Amino acid sequence: MEAMKAAQPAGSRVFRTFPFTHRKAREIDFKEKKMNKLPITLMILALLASVTLVGCGGTAEKGTLQFNANGEDFVRQGFVSKDGWAITFDHVYITLADITAYQSDPPYDPHSGGEVQSQVRVGLDEAHTVDLAEGGEDAPPILVGEVKDAPAGHYNAISWKMARASSGPASGYALVVVGSAEKGGQTVNFTIKIDQEYTYTCGEYVGDERKGMLQKDGTADLEMTFHFDHIFGDADTPMDDALNVSALGCEPFAGAAEGGTLDADLAGLQVKLSARDYQMLVDILPTLGHAGEGHCHSEVY
Amino acid sequence: MKWKLILPLTLLLALGLTMQASAHGARIEYTISIAVEIRATYDTGEPMGGGQVTVYAPDDPTPWLEGVCDEDGRFVFTPDPSKPGTWDIQVRQAGHGDMVHIPIGDDMAISGGSGYTPLQIVLMGACVVWGFVGTAFFFSRRLALSLPKGRA
Numbered sequence: 001m002e003a004m005k006a007a008q009p010a011g012s013r014v015f016r017t018f019p020f021t022h023r024k025a026r027e028i029d030f031k032e033k034k035m036n037k038l039p040i041t042l043m044i045l046a047l048l049a050s051v052t053l054v055g056c057g058g059t060a061e062k063g064t065l066q067f068n069a070n071g072e073d074f075v076r077q078g079f080v081s082k083d084g085w086a087i088t089f090d091h092v093y094i095t096l097a098d099i100t101a102y103q104s105d106p107p108y109d110p111h112s113g114g115e116v117q118s119q120v121r122v123g124l125d126e127a128h129t130v131d132l133a134e135g136g137e138d139a140p141p142i143l144v145g146e147v148k149d150a151p152a153g154h155y156n157a158i159s160w161k162m163a164r165a166s167s168g169p170a171s172g173y174a175l176v177v178v179g180s181a182e183k184g185g186q187t188v189n190f191t192i193k194i195d196q197e198y199t200y201t202c203g204e205y206v207g208d209e210r211k212g213m214l215q216k217d218g219t220a221d222l223e224m225t226f227h228f229d230h231i232f233g234d235a236d237t238p239m240d241d242a243l244n245v246s247a248l249g250c251e252p253f254a255g256a257a258e259g260g261t262l263d264a265d266l267a268g269l270q271v272k273l274s275a276r277d278y279q280m281l282v283d284i285l286p287t288l289g290h291a292g293e294g295h296c297h298s299e300v301y
Numbered sequence: 302m303k304w305k306l307i308l309p310l311t312l313l314l315a316l317g318l319t320m321q322a323s324a325h326g327a328r329i330e331y332t333i334s335i336a337v338e339i340r341a342t343y344d345t346g347e348p349m350g351g352g353q354v355t356v357y358a359p360d361d362p363t364p365w366l367e368g369v370c371d372e373d374g375r376f377v378f379t380p381d382p383s384k385p386g387t388w389d390i391q392v393r394q395a396g397h398g399d400m401v402h403i404p405i406g407d408d409m410a411i412s413g414g415s416g417y418t419p420l421q422i423v424l425m426g427a428c429v430v431w432g433f434v435g436t437a438f439f440f441s442r443r444l445a446l447s448l449p450k451g452r453a
Contacts, residue, residue, distance in 0.1 A: 106387075106402065107387065107389070107402040109402075154360060203400060204389065204400050206391055206393060206398035206399060206400050207393075207398070209362075210357060210362045210363075210364075213360075213362045227396075229396070234396075237395060237396070241395065242343055242344060242345055242347075242397075243395075243396065243397075292398065293393055293396060293397060293398030294398055294399060294400060295399070
């Protein structure tokens with residue numbers, strides 16, 4: 001026995017070195033087995049608790065998040081361009097795809113660009129073509145779609161793609177602007193078709209109210225805003241304002257019209273417009289998309 | 302006898318305090334707080350003088366403070382330190398606008414509102430499991446060691 005004891009490594013179970021009967025040994029073995037089951041039982045219970053915790057995370061508070069598209073009063077009511085043309089819009093078809101809202105952390109900075117850092121994001125499936133000129137002068141923004149089981153929280157970033165429509169009145173184009181411009185008794189009917197696709201990634205909505213704060217069982221909305229005064233300029237804004245300085249105006253389009261009508265896509269405009277004016281238009285298109293008044297990071301898709 | 306002395310002394314003390322309060326003294330107190338100054342400009346660098354400022358406290362849909370930029374596009378405010386997190390400041394003027402996000406408070410408070418990710422929850426669960434198992438092994442070993450001694 002002493003030899004056995006001496007052979008035991010330090011820290012090992014030494015109780016077997018004591019003399020005891022087979023009955024006692026069986027009792028101890030039974031209790032030992034019983035004790036060995038204890039950690040396993042506890043482990044299973046703890047695992048179940050963990051799974052329950054994860055499960056609770058999956059059934060977080062949810063609400064409805066709506067996605068709106070807004071051409072603003074410029075599109076709904078018309079406006080006077082920086083060079084004095086009174087413009088009204090019949091249709092402004094825009095096709096929006098990959099629409100995604102983010103609870104970004106840190107808040108997305110469109111000036112820096114890059115990927116939106118977010119653990120929570122929801123979006124709409126498929127592409128949606130909407131007419132921003134739909135409704136009357138006081139019509140609300142166009143509801144593009146909604147996600148009814150969006151996790152509650154603050155959606156402070158949004159991205160989308162201005163994509164070519166595969167069907168409908170704007171088929172083959174990402175943006176189709178149909179309207180007329182009038183100045184000094186001259187009227188020009190125009191249809192401007194843009195087939196170039198762009199992605200827009202924006203931070204939090206900038207405007208009269210705070211958008212995107214979704215509470216449990218509540219409804220919140222985000223807005224994809226399009227500033228068409230960036231193309232035509234705005235007579236109500238000072239001419240030396242950056243908006244008007246960088247805007248193309250309406251005169252180049254009127255000059256490109258034939259018989260009072262302009263119907264052209266980007267390739268056609270490249271031919272009809274001067275190189276400078278065409279380049280201005282190309283530079284302006286990525287700046288159309290906003291979140292309210294907040295600028296977005298845009299890339300040619 | 303002592304009360305006869307204490308009462309007048311207390312009265313005098315009270316009068317003294319009253320006299321001190323009515324004197325033409327001055328008193329300055331101070332607290333140290335963090336002020337935030339922003340400067341809003343257009344892309345051209347021109348200051349957004351007179352720009353409308355809206356300050357939002359963390360996770361609050363209603364404005365915490367509204368104001369106007371000075372001629373140089375500057376605006377200063379002191380955030381409420383009891384509301385740690387990301388403060389959002391919006392400046393708008395004539396159709397132009399931008400928002401800046403300023404973290405206020407310690408790191409825990411800043412990140413506290415974002416909740417736990419599924420990975421974090423799983424890791425926490427694993428830690429709990431390991432804690433149970435480790436504890437169980439510890440006690441089972443002690444029981445195993447003590448049993449034979451008790452019977453010897």
